[in-house]
Amino acid sequence: MEYSEKVLDHFANPRNIGEISDADGVGTVGNPACGDMTTVYIRVKDGRITDIKFKTFGCAAAIATASMTTELALGKTLEGALALSRNDVADALDGLPPVKMHCSNLAADALHAAVEECMAK
Amino acid sequence: MKRIYLDHAATTAVDREVVQTMLPYFTETYGNASSLHSFGRDARNALNASRQTVADALGAQANEIIFTSGGTESDNLALKGVGKGHIITSSIEHPAILSTCRYLEDHGREVTYVPVDSDGMVDPVDVESAITDDTTLISVMHANNEIGTIQPVSEIGSIAKDHGILFHTDAVQSFGKTEINVRKMNIDLLSVSSHKIYGPKGVGALYIRKGVEIEPLMHGGGHEMGMRASTENIPGIVGFAKAASLAVERFEQDTRHLTGLKDMLIAGVMDSIDDVTLNGHPTERLPNNANLRFAFVxxxxxxxxxxxxxxxxxxxxxCSSASLDPSHVLLALGIAPEDIxxxxxxxxxxxxxxxxxxxxxxxxxxxxxxxxxxSPLAGG
Incomplete structure (x- = not known):
């Protein structure tokens, strides 16, 4: 199992780490028992994501996909964020090892949950 | 960048002295140990001397040592070689034992997996109470490959002896790191491997106590006293024997060195990082094993x-295993998956x-x- 350079870069230097205390939407997916858990926080203005942060417990793929998800989602409309798929995130990272595609590529789902929470408000 | 290798339970570098000892057996003493001519005799002499060396390191006799391709083959030969009956083993064995047991179960054999306590220790009482009229073999590892816990094999061996049952132990991790004497420890079958003790990969041995009947896995030219057909890997065997003799020679020095470094590492980590726990037994463990769990990561x-x-x-x-299953050893210790x-x-x-x-x-x-x-799990 080999990680791409991009995965290793986002793993070693994750972007947008942290929490947003008064976030407009928060989404958490995963389960520590399974080894991966990610929370995504978004701030939204005029239908666009203006700030995004994440926290991840998990392997290198989990951290890198969360970091990349926040980079891709920042500045997107809520609809655009909902359209962002796990595969888009994996592609932006130059791919993930097949075994990691399902279990560790959760951040897009966490983003969708955050967006849906925001939309429901 | 300097590189530091702290994964010696996976494999070790071959000792330079071992390499030097092996080299002539590739290009000069390359005969087939079964041949009658002088080339064959030279190879045979090396094979016999190596067998004696490995036997001495285990407190065994030379004719009780069968060279194999490594620990996995030795375990397979021991378990499959005892052709019938109920097997008792532990829940924290190496996959070479556990997968073989599952294979035997698929072929109609009964296997009991005794549990371990939170330090990874098998209770000999559990082993004894698992014995049935049909039990033919007990197999409990000497030291665990993940957590280093050393099992009470002498006690388990004497229980097996009292009940007239064979006792096998996988000593792949303990060989060279803790004392082994197959006679004193009531061991009938014992697996060892070369590449864990600074010897070459692809060679190991099974000790078979004289008189114990084992069915071979490999059939062919009758090598290894009919127990393991295949032209002997003389360079590998010579290297293994050299590594075994160095392990015996350096035993006290190695033990002191490894214990010192291990204690320094464990104490240093505990002092500088919060929420760290040592996995395995605090004292009954291999001198070179520090298995630590770091909460929230x-x-x-x-x-x-x-x-x-x-x-x-x-x-x-x-997350690092191909199967994506957490360690069966740490699960058996009762550790929560998120901590594993x-x-x-x-x-x-x-x-x-x-x-x-x-x-x-x-x-x-x-x-x-x-x-x-x-980490979202680390509070505050």
Whole structure:
């Protein structure tokens, strides 16, 4: 199992780490028992994501996909964020090892949950 | 970047003296040990001397040692070779034992897996109470490959003896690191491997106590007293024997060195990082094993950060295994899966130094801190 350079870069230097205390939407997916858990926080203005942060417990793929998800989602409309798929995130990272595609590529789902929470408000 | 190897339970570098001892057996003494001519005799002499050396290291007789391709084959030969009856083993055995047991179960054999306590220790009472009229074999490892816990094999051996049952132990991890005497420990079958003791890969041995009947796995030209057909790997066997004799020679020195480094590592980590727990038994463990779990972080991430600093370790985390299953050993200890994910195994070797351990202690707190800072599980 080999990680791409991009995965290793986002793993070693994750972007947008942290929490947003008064976030407009928060989404958490995963389960520590399974080894991966990610929370995504978004701030939204005029239908666009203006700030995004994440926290991840998990392997290198989990951290890198969360970091990349926040980079891709920042500045997107809520609809655009909902359209962002796990595969888009994996592609932006130059791919993930097949075994990691399902279990560790959760951040897009966490983003969708955050967006849906925001939309429901 | 300097690289520090702390994964000696996975494999070791071959000792330079061992390599030198092996070299002539590739190009000069290359005969087939079954041949009658002088080339064959030379190879046969080397084979016999090697068999004696390995036997001496185990307290056995030369004709009780069968050379194999390694620990996995030795385990297979022991378990499959006892052709019938109920088997008792432990829940924390190496996959070479557990997968073989599952294979035998698929072929109609009954197997009982005795549990371990939270330190990874088998209770001999549990072994004894698992014995049925049909039990033919008990197989309990000497020391565990992940957590280093050393099992009470002498006691289990004497229980087996009292009941007229064969006792096998996988001593792949303990050989060279803790004393072994097959007679004193009531062992009938014992597996060892060369590449864990600074010998070459692809060679190991099974001790078979004289009089114990084992069915061979390999049929062919009747090598290894009919127990393992295949032209003997003389360079490998000679290297294994040299590594075994060095292990005996350096036993006290190695034990002191490894214990010192291991204690320094464990104490240093505990002093500098919060929420760390030692997996395995606090005292009854191999001198070179420090298996530590770091709360709120995942092991593959820890491993890769250490790797980026040149430090090689292994993890019990599911996320680094092909199967994505967490370590069966740590699960058997009753550790919660989320905590298992944060377990790292450091296994030290003869060549490691205090300054290497100091370097690990220098970089590890920062790595754990960095991962905890992004972990949603680390409160506050």
């Amino acid at each position: 995942e092991g593959e991430s820890l491993l890769l950060h250490l790797d980026m600093k040149g430090i090689a370790v292994s993890t019990g985390s599911a 994910h944060g377990s790292i195994r450091f296994t030290l070797g003869r060549g490691n130094t205090e300054s290497e351990i100091r370097y690990v202690l220098e970089v590890l707190p920062e790595i754990v801190g960095k991962l905890r800072a992004i």
